[in-house]
Amino acid sequence: MNIAVDSDAPLLSLEQRKRARNVGFSLVFLGLVSAFLLAGRPGNAGFKLVDTYTVFLPAQPFARALAVALVALGAIQLFRGFGKWTNVVLAIATGTFVIAFLTWAASGGSFSLTGMLQDTVTRSVPITLGAIAGILCERSGIINIAIEGQLLGGAFAGAVVGSLYGPWAGLLGAIAMGVGLSAILAVFAIRFRVDQVIVGFAINFFSLGLTSFLAQRVLTPHPEYNIVRPFTPYAVPLLSKIPVIGVVLFTQTLFVYVSIIAVVVSTWFLYRTRWGLRTRAIGEYPQAAGTLGVDVIKLRYRNVWIAGAVAGLGGAWWPLGTVGRFDQNITNGRGFIALAAVIFGRWHPVGALTAALVFGLSEAIQLKMSNLDTGIPSEFLLMAPYIVTLIVVAGFVGRSRAPKAAGQAYDASK
Amino acid sequence: MKLELRGITKRFPGVVANDNVNLTLNTGEVLSLIGENGAGKSTLMSVLYGMYKPDEGDILLDGSPKVFTSPADAIAAGIGMVHQHFMLVPVFTVAENVVLGVEPTGALGKLHIDEARRMVREISDKYSLDLDPDAVIEDLPVGVQQRVEIVKVLLRDAKVVVFDEPTAVLTPSEIIEFFEIVKTLVSAGRGVVFITHKLKEALNIADRIAVLRRGKVVGEVDPKTATESQIAEMMVGRPVQLIVNKNSASAGDVVLKVTDLTVLDADGRKHVENVSFEVRAGEIVGVAGVQGNGQTELVEALTGLRKATGGTITLDGKDLTHSNPRERHQMGMAHIPEDRQRQGLVGGLSVAENLVLTRYHDDQFSHGVVVDWDAANAIADTLISEYDIRTPSKETGVGTLSGGNQQKVIVARELSRDLRLTIAAQPTRGVDVGSIEYIHSRIVKERDAGTAVLIVSTELEEVMALSDRLLVMYRGRVVAELDPKKSTPMEVGLYMAGSRPDSAVNA
Numbered sequence: 001m002n003i004a005v006d007s008d009a010p011l012l013s014l015e016q017r018k019r020a021r022n023v024g025f026s027l028v029f030l031g032l033v034s035a036f037l038l039a040g041r042p043g044n045a046g047f048k049l050v051d052t053y054t055v056f057l058p059a060q061p062f063a064r065a066l067a068v069a070l071v072a073l074g075a076i077q078l079f080r081g082f083g084k085w086t087n088v089v090l091a092i093a094t095g096t097f098v099i100a101f102l103t104w105a106a107s108g109g110s111f112s113l114t115g116m117l118q119d120t121v122t123r124s125v126p127i128t129l130g131a132i133a134g135i136l137c138e139r140s141g142i143i144n145i146a147i148e149g150q151l152l153g154g155a156f157a158g159a160v161v162g163s164l165y166g167p168w169a170g171l172l173g174a175i176a177m178g179v180g181l182s183a184i185l186a187v188f189a190i191r192f193r194v195d196q197v198i199v200g201f202a203i204n205f206f207s208l209g210l211t212s213f214l215a216q217r218v219l220t221p222h223p224e225y226n227i228v229r230p231f232t233p234y235a236v237p238l239l240s241k242i243p244v245i246g247v248v249l250f251t252q253t254l255f256v257y258v259s260i261i262a263v264v265v266s267t268w269f270l271y272r273t274r275w276g277l278r279t280r281a282i283g284e285y286p287q288a289a290g291t292l293g294v295d296v297i298k299l300r301y302r303n304v305w306i307a308g309a310v311a312g313l314g315g316a317w318w319p320l321g322t323v324g325r326f327d328q329n330i331t332n333g334r335g336f337i338a339l340a341a342v343i344f345g346r347w348h349p350v351g352a353l354t355a356a357l358v359f360g361l362s363e364a365i366q367l368k369m370s371n372l373d374t375g376i377p378s379e380f381l382l383m384a385p386y387i388v389t390l391i392v393v394a395g396f397v398g399r400s401r402a403p404k405a406a407g408q409a410y411d412a413s414k
Numbered sequence: 415m416k417l418e419l420r421g422i423t424k425r426f427p428g429v430v431a432n433d434n435v436n437l438t439l440n441t442g443e444v445l446s447l448i449g450e451n452g453a454g455k456s457t458l459m460s461v462l463y464g465m466y467k468p469d470e471g472d473i474l475l476d477g478s479p480k481v482f483t484s485p486a487d488a489i490a491a492g493i494g495m496v497h498q499h500f501m502l503v504p505v506f507t508v509a510e511n512v513v514l515g516v517e518p519t520g521a522l523g524k525l526h527i528d529e530a531r532r533m534v535r536e537i538s539d540k541y542s543l544d545l546d547p548d549a550v551i552e553d554l555p556v557g558v559q560q561r562v563e564i565v566k567v568l569l570r571d572a573k574v575v576v577f578d579e580p581t582a583v584l585t586p587s588e589i590i591e592f593f594e595i596v597k598t599l600v601s602a603g604r605g606v607v608f609i610t611h612k613l614k615e616a617l618n619i620a621d622r623i624a625v626l627r628r629g630k631v632v633g634e635v636d637p638k639t640a641t642e643s644q645i646a647e648m649m650v651g652r653p654v655q656l657i658v659n660k661n662s663a664s665a666g667d668v669v670l671k672v673t674d675l676t677v678l679d680a681d682g683r684k685h686v687e688n689v690s691f692e693v694r695a696g697e698i699v700g701v702a703g704v705q706g707n708g709q710t711e712l713v714e715a716l717t718g719l720r721k722a723t724g725g726t727i728t729l730d731g732k733d734l735t736h737s738n739p740r741e742r743h744q745m746g747m748a749h750i751p752e753d754r755q756r757q758g759l760v761g762g763l764s765v766a767e768n769l770v771l772t773r774y775h776d777d778q779f780s781h782g783v784v785v786d787w788d789a790a791n792a793i794a795d796t797l798i799s800e801y802d803i804r805t806p807s808k809e810t811g812v813g814t815l816s817g818g819n820q821q822k823v824i825v826a827r828e829l830s831r832d833l834r835l836t837i838a839a840q841p842t843r844g845v846d847v848g849s850i851e852y853i854h855s856r857i858v859k860e861r862d863a864g865t866a867v868l869i870v871s872t873e874l875e876e877v878m879a880l881s882d883r884l885l886v887m888y889r890g891r892v893v894a895e896l897d898p899k900k901s902t903p904m905e906v907g908l909y910m911a912g913s914r915p916d917s918a919v920n921a
Contacts, residue, residue, distance in 0.1 A: 277510060277514060287501055288501035289503075289514060291501045412465065
């Protein structure tokens with residue numbers, strides 16, 4: 001019994017076919033956007049790479065060429081499919097679309113592309129660290145909705161302790177605050193087996209309320225508690241001399257270096273060590289680990305604490321990496337974006353970093369756009385990068401699979 | 415190593431799960447622990463494995479008393495357990511699962527995965543278990559997964575291996591392989607405790623059989639001389655009818671007709687593929703198959719709990735492919751679901767409320783929107799006595815009853831009206847021997863009254879004994895239709911495993 005199968009088209013599941021079709025439509029959609037919106041402005045756009053060198057792109061022809069290419073690619077995807085090259089095609093297409101968008105916005109003027117990329121990396125820091133905190137928890141079976149609260153707590157403690165005892169002490173203070181807030185999550189979720197999502201939300205509100213209250217009642221009358229000297233960028237010897245990349249990656253504050261190290265270290269530990277094997281085991285099937293003598297409860301506590309420390313550090317980025325002070329709700333939902341990065345990154349630190357960079361880029365573009373005179377409403381500017389992000393995410397990620405036991409309390413007797 | 419349990423007593427609030435239990439296991443011996451659900455087998459083994467602390471009594475290994483406060487202690491003392499539900503992480507490889515908890519590591523806890531692979535290969539070769547250390551668990555058939563569990567136990571150098579209902583998930587040919595492995599373990603000087611409720615298997619493999627009833631060891635028998643009915647009587651405490659008593663069927667008109675039924679889930683996975691069959695009035699059609707081959711989805715599609723993606727279902731000639739469960743119910747379809755707690759009963763409601771759960775909206779039990787509780791209670795009293803439901807009162811929460819009595823509540827509710835079709839999935843799962851006997855006789859009675867009956871069960875013996883015609887499902891398809899009187903369990907088992915008895919000719 002043989003069903004005739006097209007020899008170079010492998011059998012795809014229904015879900016894969018749907019996804020392939022969606023990718024095709026997305027490409028066509030992006031093509032139409034560039035044809036009708038982005039090709040509307042003449043003139044050259046200048047992208048400054050280094051002080052002495054600026055690349056000029058003609059906005060209109062570039063957008064038109066891109067529109068033709070995107071529609072063609074979309075058609076190929078719809079009728080034939082790129083198979084395993086789909087993601088590569090989509091990545092290149094989306095990247096080019098972003099450049100066309102920038103070309104359109106900057107036509108007739110110029111701006112620093114390198115500066116924007118540097119900003120992207122900087123802004124991805126709290127999202128990356130927050131996402132790693134989420135991954136460490138969820139991989140061990142505890143859902144961490146409280147990332148936002150932990151970031152906010154870390155930011156507050158970083159500002160106050162930093163103002164009193166200097167930025168290094170501020171870092172330690174932020175870490176301690178993160179651990180403290182995660183300890184609440186741990187006790188309620190692990191010891192008392194309360195619904196983890198509810199505990200997480202409670203911590204977010206608690207953290208927002210407490211820091212806002214203290215900011216109003218203590219920091220406003222005592223501004224000396226809320227002025228800290230942030231860390232200054234450190235240029236890595238030699239590496240920072242590389243054109244463009246040197247500025248983007250190697251002329252950054254401590255936070256960027258720490259978050260890259262955090263990604264590398266957490267990946268290595270999760271996939272190459274005993275701790276990682278056990279952590280992933282208790283996140284998937286804690287009973288299996290428990291019956292082999294692994295202390296599930298203890299390991300979950302430990303992971304939640306470490307996650308709290310990482311999130312606290314991420315929170316310290318606001319006072320100690322940027323503005324040098326704490327403001328009410330300064331994190332403004334970045335913790336939830338970090339949560340999204342956990343899922344988009346498929347519970348893997350490198351994936352989370354990638355997602356964080358995409359989100360960082362949207363923030364950086366949006367900031368840059370408001371400086372350029374583009375004529376589009378600022379509300380749309382706030383929205384546009386996220387639309388692109390959604391398309392990328394829908395295309396790249398497909399459906400991801402959470403650790404199976406995430407959200408379930410462990411009871412050794414069951 | 416000689417294992418002794420001396421005077422073990424374990425109490426839970428309101429129950430004595432183990433009552434002064436004494437057992438001995440000698441080196442190189444298979445001890446079968448047999449008893450009904452709730453007799454205390456699993457509690458006893460959890461005590462042995464350090465998951466429960468006994469209230470009284472001692473565990474002795476080679477004569478010296480031991481105290482286990484966690485599974486880690488029991489493992490260190492040489493006790494290994496293969497749980498009924500496999501304790502394997504589905505997304506891990508064989509090697510990762512085997513070394514979990516005893517990982518070979520270097521500096522900073524770095525995992526030596528090559529060493530782990532080598533360890534798996536070594537044990538696998540020594541006991542000829544044929545395992546690939548790099549295979550991912552969720553891709554493996556259950557029989558192979560069980561061998562991974564055995565390697566886990568052997569790697570920890572267990573001298574006593576406890577198997578909790580090991581054959582429940584295996585096909586007949588896998589059971590034979592499993593018994594070979596048990597023999598190898600025993601000849602290598604290890605002791606084996608084999609927990610089961612299947613009498614035949616205990617008689618087949620054990621050196622001694624200990625029977626547990628209500629937490630107590632009620633006796634030990636020698637498998638060379640004991641008979642099935644003798645052991646069953648010890649388990650239940652009274653003589654039991656083990657064979658299903660039925661005359662040959664007199665099949666009438668076609669009641670249920672299923673044509674090209676296909677069921678996909680939300681992810682597009684095919685669970686049921688182009689299944690066609692008929693069930694006639696007055697006959698029992700059985701569906702055999704290893705768990706997870708589409709039987710659950712087939713039943714859900716037939717009863718309206720899941721959407722049929724393709725094909726048609728007719729009852730007495732009327733198309734009900736797109737009818738909802740209540741409409742099907744009103745057309746005379748009864749459903750005894752496979753998961754009684756999740757689909758059959760509302761645990762928090764009383765016995766009486768559960769008994770009218772499908773009928774409270776009938777005129778008989780309601781005046782407009784108000785339920786007539788007098789009528790409902792009256793029918794509940796009748797059903798409780800007619801179906802011999804052992805409950806303190808009709809107001810008792812149904813969740814507090816034993817498995818067998820919960821099942822009788824469902825059977826009473828579903829069968830106590832005029833029916834055209836009865837669909838029963840795993841009708842006796844987790845039910846004591848006494849109630850099994852009763853439920854089987856009820857189903858046969860229903861058939862003799864002219865109802866079409868469809869039985870789905872993974873217990874091959876049950877489905878062969880009950881049915882007049884037997885279908886076998888494998889990977890969502892019906893791969894065989896057999897006459898159970900003319901087929902052997904071995905033959906059916908081959909179809910269940912996906913191979914055809916005559917494949918040598920066809921290949």
